[in-house]
Amino acid sequence: MSDLPDYPRVAVTVDLVVLTVRDGELQVLTIRRGEEPFRGRWALPGGFLRPREDLHAAAARELMEETALPAEHVHLEQLASYGAPDRDPRMRTVTVAYLALAPDLPTPEAGSDAADARWQPVHTMLAGAELPFDHAEILRDGVERARAKLEYTPLATAFCAATFTIAELRRVYEVVWDTTLDARNFHRKVTKTEGFVVETPETTTRDGGRPARLYRAGSAPRLHPPLLR
Amino acid sequence: MSDLPDYPRVAVTVDLVVLTVRDGELQVLTIRRGEEPFRGRWALPGGFLRPREDLHAAAARELMEETALPAEHVHLEQLASYGAPDRDPRMRTVTVAYLALAPDLPTPEAGSDAADARWQPVHTMLAGAELPFDHAEILRDGVERARAKLEYTPLATAFCAATFTIAELRRVYEVVWDTTLDARNFHRKVTKTEGFVVETPETTTRDGGRPARLYRAGSAPRLHPPLLR
DNA sequence: ACAAAAGTGTTATTATTACACCCATGA
DNA sequence: TCATGGGTGTAATAATAACACTTTTGT
Numbered sequence A, B: 001m002s003d004l005p006d007y008p009r010v011a012v013t014v015d016l017v018v019l020t021v022r023d024g025e026l027q028v029l030t031i032r033r034g035e036e037p038f039r040g041r042w043a044l045p046g047g048f049l050r051p052r053e054d055l056h057a058a059a060a061r062e063l064m065e066e067t068a069l070p071a072e073h074v075h076l077e078q079l080a081s082y083g084a085p086d087r088d089p090r091m092r093t094v095t096v097a098y099l100a101l102a103p104d105l106p107t108p109e110a111g112s113d114a115a116d117a118r119w120q121p122v123h124t125m126l127a128g129a130e131l132p133f134d135h136a137e138i139l140r141d142g143v144e145r146a147r148a149k150l151e152y153t154p155l156a157t158a159f160c161a162a163t164f165t166i167a168e169l170r171r172v173y174e175v176v177w178d179t180t181l182d183a184r185n186f187h188r189k190v191t192k193t194e195g196f197v198v199e200t201p202e203t204t205t206r207d208g209g210r211p212a213r214l215y216r217a218g219s220a221p222r223l224h225p226p227l228l229r
Numbered sequence C: 001a002c003a004a005a006a007g008t009g010t011t012a013t014t015a016t017t018a019c020a021c022c023c024a025t026g027a
Numbered sequence D: 001t002c003a004t005g006g007g008t009g010t011a012a013t014a015a016t017a018a019c020a021c022t023t024t025t026g027t
Helices: A055-067 A122-127 A135-152 A155-159 A166-177 A183-192 B055-067 B122-127 B135-152 B155-159 B166-177 B183-192
Strands: A011-022 A025-033 A046-048 A075-082 A093-101 A114-121 A197-204 A212-217 B011-022 B025-033 B046-048 B075-082 B093-101 B114-121 B197-204 B212-217
Touching (some): A011 A055, A011 A135, A011 A155, A011 A166, A025 A055, A025 A166, A046 A055, A055 A075, A093 A135, A093 B093, A135 A166, A183 A197, B011 B135, B011 B166, B025 B122, B046 B055, B122 B135, B166 B183
Parallel strands (some): A011 A093
Antiparallel strands (some): A025 A114, A197 A212, B011 B046, B197 B212
16 A cells, blocks of 8 residues: 555445344335435435444444434344445445344334335335445345355344244244245254254243244354255 | 535555465465555555446456456455554555455566565464554455355365366365365265366376366356355 | 144155275376 | 375265154134
């Protein structure tokens, strides 16, 4: 690196792909833009990086500010960065996208910059040319990341509440992967994979039928062996 | 996003983790810094994003400029972005790191900005506090990405020449994972995994012993089933 | 009693592992 | 001929998949 009054400064933003499983389908959090460009359009939440702010902190702040989701229940990881020279018509921007996975929470409130905030099905948002900027590409990448990570990490638990049944966890896999899984084999596999889930003393009948044991997320960072699609 | 004379511009750089397998160990391409800060120290190659340049194009350009490696034989993918407010003592920077995997090529020439360029063992560069900025963290993340991707993608072929023997491919796995693998089972697994490698008519005796068939990289984007560590 | 969902048992198939053994070359 | 690494066969073990069956609740 040389020194650089001659090198251009870029506006850095953080955008969020916040996914949840709701009504049996994968949904993404969208905000209605309150500012130009694309005012009134549904878009991914995001905003500018602040002068002395870390990237991850900026993502967590946007999650709070724009969506009012309780951050402690949300898994947040960096997804990728996007910097095509013309991705924003106003100026040169580079955005660092973050992927957030949330349990099925109440519809979020709109924050200061957003006129409205709403969960919408991923397939709807990717079907037409709904999303502005390169948000469709970012969303596709986020969904693909989530799909891949369900295989070899215990990340599916991030879509569940603090305690959950094995069947609820299975529905996460079925929705994200768009497949059906054998409930009985899935049950064995999950409960036998070291560190994936931890048994609690409680049971629930909220899914109907025989009471199901409730589990909490385990501490294993990876699944051995992986759960293959 | 609101409009933003009030929002700060950030200097965006691209840094490269270029890995290869050389002399039976995993090595990383380093350049000796020709400028302050950290002049004279070994660091990851990198440089500033240009005004109308895409991120991937900037990474490919830096690979050419600073290391003079033939880009067509190098796998290049985005790794992650790093933006701690004090990561560069000069100014606020965000760097988009790219991971490059190269076959065992001749020692690269130094480019314009670098006083020198050299392959160095990864374990050496991570042992002390050799690397400036947050380059040690970036290198660790790059190595971890490479290790993980060998399991479920055919990426190991990126460390090999255009044609390679199964044993050469196995040595890549052994070096990157720091394990030993059963040569006979590895051979079967690789040749039977659909789309991993494609047989060529040629053989070679460059590894000694009985002539080994040469293969090219296949077209499968993922390995089914994965090759587990 | 019945429906619904949880959870266990059993078996066939497939994948993994370990290692004996043969093959084709250079020296 | 011997050493070296390439490559195939085979049998034990382990993981996966398919599905019959029992358990425990709400209605």
